[in-house]
Each structure stands twice: as structure tokens, then as C-alpha cells.
Amino acid sequence: MKKELLIASALVGSLGMAGVAEAASYSISGNSRTGVNATDNDAGTETRAALLQASFTVSVTETTDSGIIIASGFDLAEESTSGAGGGGLSGLTLTFTDGSKLDLVSAGNASGSHDVSIPGTAGEEGISVTTTNTAPTGLDFATGTTGLGFEYHTPADTLMDGLKMSVSYSTDSGAAKSATPAKMGHYAIGGTYVTDAGDTAVTIGAGYSTTDWGNTSTEASNDESSVHMGLSAVTGDLTVAVGFADGDRVGGTNTTTNYEASANVMKAGAKYVTGDMTFNLGIAAGESKDSRTLGTPGTTVDSYDKTSASISYAVASGVTAIVGFTNTDTTDEGTTVDTESNGSAWYIGANIAF
Amino acid sequence: MNFKIIKFIILLSFIFLVQACNKNLTEEEKKELWSKAQTTGEIINRSGTKFSSGRNKKLALSDAETRLQSGGGLFGKKGLDASNLIGNNQSENVSIGMPINPYFWKASLETISFMPLISADPFGGIIITDWHSIINSDERCKLNIFIKGMEMKTANLKVNSFCQKLINNNWIDQQINEENNIKIENAILNKAKKLRLSQG
Numbered sequence: 001m002k003k004e005l006l007i008a009s010a011l012v013g014s015l016g017m018a019g020v021a022e023a024a025s026y027s028i029s030g031n032s033r034t035g036v037n038a039t040d041n042d043a044g045t046e047t048r049a050a051l052l053q054a055s056f057t058v059s060v061t062e063t064t065d066s067g068i069i070i071a072s073g074f075d076l077a078e079e080s081t082s083g084a085g086g087g088g089l090s091g092l093t094l095t096f097t098d099g100s101k102l103d104l105v106s107a108g109n110a111s112g113s114h115d116v117s118i119p120g121t122a123g124e125e126g127i128s129v130t131t132t133n134t135a136p137t138g139l140d141f142a143t144g145t146t147g148l149g150f151e152y153h154t155p156a157d158t159l160m161d162g163l164k165m166s167v168s169y170s171t172d173s174g175a176a177k178s179a180t181p182a183k184m185g186h187y188a189i190g191g192t193y194v195t196d197a198g199d200t201a202v203t204i205g206a207g208y209s210t211t212d213w214g215n216t217s218t219e220a221s222n223d224e225s226s227v228h229m230g231l232s233a234v235t236g237d238l239t240v241a242v243g244f245a246d247g248d249r250v251g252g253t254n255t256t257t258n259y260e261a262s263a264n265v266m267k268a269g270a271k272y273v274t275g276d277m278t279f280n281l282g283i284a285a286g287e288s289k290d291s292r293t294l295g296t297p298g299t300t301v302d303s304y305d306k307t308s309a310s311i312s313y314a315v316a317s318g319v320t321a322i323v324g325f326t327n328t329d330t331t332d333e334g335t336t337v338d339t340e341s342n343g344s345a346w347y348i349g350a351n352i353a354f
Numbered sequence: 355m356n357f358k359i360i361k362f363i364i365l366l367s368f369i370f371l372v373q374a375c376n377k378n379l380t381e382e383e384k385k386e387l388w389s390k391a392q393t394t395g396e397i398i399n400r401s402g403t404k405f406s407s408g409r410n411k412k413l414a415l416s417d418a419e420t421r422l423q424s425g426g427g428l429f430g431k432k433g434l435d436a437s438n439l440i441g442n443n444q445s446e447n448v449s450i451g452m453p454i455n456p457y458f459w460k461a462s463l464e465t466i467s468f469m470p471l472i473s474a475d476p477f478g479g480i481i482i483t484d485w486h487s488i489i490n491s492d493e494r495c496k497l498n499i500f501i502k503g504m505e506m507k508t509a510n511l512k513v514n515s516f517c518q519k520l521i522n523n524n525w526i527d528q529q530i531n532e533e534n535n536i537k538i539e540n541a542i543l544n545k546a547k548k549l550r551l552s553q554g
Contacts, residue, residue, distance in 0.1 A: 117393065161379050162384070
């Protein structure tokens with residue numbers, strides 16, 4: 001134990017003081033996505049925009065004498081589009097000698113770690129859908145975490161050959177509840193099972209997550225929770241995958257945008273690799289019955305149907321060129337009242353990883 | 355909510371029911387299976403991306419897919435080693451490596467593992483097989499494989515195949531089939547590429 005603590009101290013000091021960094025190794029790495037995105041919605045509005053997204057990460061790793069790997073790091077990100085971004089600090093990851101892994105602080109959701117990857121466009125294109133449409137497009141749509149918790153991943157082939165499982169838990173910060181719903185904690189479980197059928201490698205992924213949301217007034221009818229399941233088959237250069245998720249969502253930023261919803265999504269896709277080229281094709285169909293009054297379940301349906309395709313070419317190690325296309329059809333509260341949320345978008349650009 | 359838990363339990367039961375599929379797998383077969391697992395967590399894990407899925411899953415998955423498709427990053431799978439940049443690497447190891455591309459070498463040996471070898475020289479990059487014939491066949495072939503350098507490029511790999519046919523109890527040389535040579539070269543190149551992707 002003493003040895004571990006001493007090395008952990010060296011790990012903390014290594015970034016700031018290069019001279020004492022023998023105990024830990026650190027690397028810098030990054031990702032840049034540059035391209036042009038064009039959208040053409042059914043309201044007749046055509047827009048074009050340059051898309052510049054860059055992220056940079058510093059990673060620190062230490063292997064103890066006992067073989068346990070301790071890793072941490074931080075991101076710097078600059079993204080000109082909405083969505084994921086901003087700076088971010090990494091928690092700690094401990095990788096044990098048996099292959100199991102423990103993420104501490106800023107850990108993920110065990111259910112979200114085991115959703116099957118459904119092929120779809122590799123580009124950054126997309127139509128901006130009205131914020132009142134709560135229909136999901138991802139299998140991990142209700143896999144929240146407060147960050148104050150852990151995620152534990154078992155080694156491969158746990159309990160039986162081909163099975164890997166994860167559990168995660170997070171709790172609230174102790175801050176007083178407000179009128180806006182906030183995550184108070186979650187627990188989740190997920191699993192991946194791999195097997196083969198002749199020359200086909202089959203992956204089954206599934207997970208269950210429940211997140212408690214709290215607010216000062218009437219709370220949502222149900223906790224946010226979801227179950228997802230997916231199946232993927234890889235035969236030679238062809239990958240085919242399907243998946244679905246079903247659950248309840250909660251969200252909002254103020255009393256007028258607060259919502260609860262009962263939602264589900266079905267996705268399917270195929271990927272074909274030939275030489276340095278990769279073809280992706282995917283569909284997603286999400287539905288949601290939402291309500292702006294917490295405690296009162298919704299009755300009318302929001303929908304979000306997306307069809308996307310892309311061709312990407314591996315130009316060099318770490319560099320891919322991408323052409324992508326996405327078509328989106330949505331309805332909000334049962335009708336297509338918002339034509340700006342429908343249409344198509346294309347993307348041409350490049351991803352660079354270093 | 356209860357319905358969701360029931361569905362999850364049904365799924366787990368299904369997994370236990372199909373577990374018989376994975377009986378008697380070797381360690382290598384298990385490793386091969388996991389290398390093809392298609393959940394987002396597994397894709398991120400094996401890509402070598404340094405971005406954390408707990409922090410930003412969309413970014414981590416995008417970076418992972420770029421790295422897996424293109425064979426790593428601009429500075430290799432492990433990024434740029436900052437220890438070397440500031441001259442702080444005090445654990446330099448001096449080793450004598452193979453003067454030929456190790457992925458080509460390993461891929462060549464795996465690709466022709468069904469054939470008997472006469473000679474395999476890792477320093478000269480030359481693999482020569484013995485004559486090999488399918489049972490009850492009147493044709494036999496042998497291969498000479500040349501790996502010419504360290505860089506992983508097609509010009510550094512050359513395969514020559516020689517075939518003979520049994521006619522009147524005499525083995526008669528056949529015309530060299532360039533198409534077959536290229537097919538074998540492509541098989542080795544593909545295997546080498548997969549080895550590189552899996553080992554980073």
C-alpha cells in the first residue's frame with residue numbers, strides 16, 4: 001500500500017514538475033475535425049457552415065510494481081458547433097493485472113459502455129431539430145451520471161467465455177434542489193457477449209440504467225431509466241448491426257422547458273470496408289411521448305427518423321477523408337409543424353487523430 | 355420500470371443459454387473474438403484513443419473510429435510521448451531490432467503456416483518453403499518470400515511461386531503465375547495490416 005501511495009504522489013507531481021517525472025509517463029494526443037456542413041430543411045432554408053472542432057488531451061500513466069496501471073489526464077477542446085465540448089478534467093482510471101478496470105470520478109455509465117455501435121454516417125452533418133422534440137436517436141439516450149461515482153469493468157471472459165460486464169454508480173453533490181430538475185445519482189449495469197457463428201463474429205450488448213432526478217416542485221412521474229439491447233455481426237469486411245432502446249427521459253433548463261418523456265428508438269446499419277475505404281449506412285427511428293408538466297405523462301408523439309450514409313477514405317495513419325449525407329424527418333407533438341427540423345444535410349471534411 | 359428489468363433479465367438468460375457456443379475456445383480464439391466486439395466501449399478501448407468515454411463519449415468514439423480505420427494516429431497509436439520531447443526519458447533501452455518489417459515477417463509465416471519450410475532468415479528477410487502438394491493432387495508448389503526493408507509498404511514484399519505438374523512420373527515446371535503471386539502478397543499485406551492494428 002505504501003508503494004502505491006508514493007507512486008501516486010509522483011503521478012500527481014509529474015505534469016507540473018518534469019524533473020521528477022521518472023515514475024510516470026505522459027503523452028499528448030489530439031483530434032481535429034475540419035469540414036464544411038450544408039443543410040437544406042423543408043422550410044426552404046439552406047445554410048452552409050465551416051465546421052472546426054479540435055480537441056487535445058494530455059494523458060498520464062503509471063504502472064506500479066504490482067502491475068496495476070493508474071491513468072489520468074485532461075482535455076482541452078474547442079468546438080465551433082454546439083454539442084459536446086468545452087474543457088474537461090479526467091478522473092482516475094485503475095487498470096488491474098487481471099484486465100479489470102475501475103474508473104473513479106467523472107466515470108461513465110455502465111449501460112452506455114455496452115451499447116452496440118450501429119453504423120451510420122461518419123460525418124458531422126445534421127439538421128438542427130427543435131428542442132421540444134425529445135425523440136432519441138441513440139441507444140444510450142438515458143444513461144446519465146453525476147460524475148461523483150465510479151464505473152467498474154470486469155475482465156474479459158468473466159463468469160463465462162465471451163462475457164464482460166460493468167457496473168456504475170454515482171451520487172448527488174449535496175446541492176439544494178431547484179425548480180429545474182437535476183441528476184441526483186444513478187446506478188447502471190451493462191454487459192457485452194461475443195461469440196461466433198461459423199465465420200461470423202457476433203456481439204450482443206445490453207444495459208440497464210436508472211437515474212434519479214430531483215426538483216423542488218412536482219417531480220417526474222418516473223425516474224429516468226432505460227434498457228437497451230443490440231446485436232452486431234461481422235463477416236469478413238461486412239458489419240451489420242441492429243439495436244433498440246426503451247425508457248423514460250427527464251430534462252429541461254427551466255420551468256418552461258422542463259419535460260418528462262416515455263421514449264424508444266430502433267437503429268440499424270451496415271458497414272463495408274474495402275481496402276482503405278469504408279462505406280456506412282444507417283437508419284434511426286426514435287419516438288417519444290413528452291409532457292412539459294412534470295408528474296403528468298405525455299400523450300402525443302414526437303418522432304425523429306434519420307437516414308444517413310457516408311464514405312470515408314483512410315488517407316494516411318491518423319487521417320481520414322469523409323463525405324457524408326443525412327436525411328431527417330421529424331414530427332413534434334404528432335404533427336410536422338416545424339419544417340426547419342426536417343430536411344437533408346451533407347458533409348465533406350477530414351478527421352485527423354494524433 | 356419493472357417491465358424493463360424483466361426484459362434485461364430475459365436478455366441475460368438468453369446470453370447464458372447461448373454460452374454453449376463459446377465452449378472449448380483457445381486463448382487466441384477468445385482474443386480474436388474480443389478484437390471484433392462491436393460495443394462502443396470495446397471499440398474505444400482497443401482504438402488507443404486517449405479521450406475518455408466517461409467525459410465525452412461522442413468525441414472518444416469519433417477519435418476511436420478514425421484511429422481504427424486509419425491504423426492509428428499521426429504519431430502512432432500511443433500519441434506523442436512527451437517524456438521524449440523534453441529529454442526526460444531516463445530509461446532508454448538499446449536493442450537490436452529486425453532489419454525487416456516485423457509485421458510482414460509474422461504475417462508471412464502465419465499465411466503460409468500450412469506449408470513446410472526449408473529456410474527462414476529473419477535478418478535477410480527470406481522465407482523459402484519446401485514443395486507442397488494437396489493429397490491426391492498431381493501438382494505441387496513452393497514459395498520464396500522476400501521482405502526487403504523496415505517500412506510497411508507494398509514494395510518491400512515480394513512473393514515468387516513455383517509450381518510443377520506430375521506428367522508421366524516426372525515433375526514438369528509450370529509457367530510462373532504472376533496473378534497467384536499477387537494474391538499471396540495481398541493475403542500477407544492484409545494480415546500484416548491487421549497485426550499492426552491489433553498491436554498498436
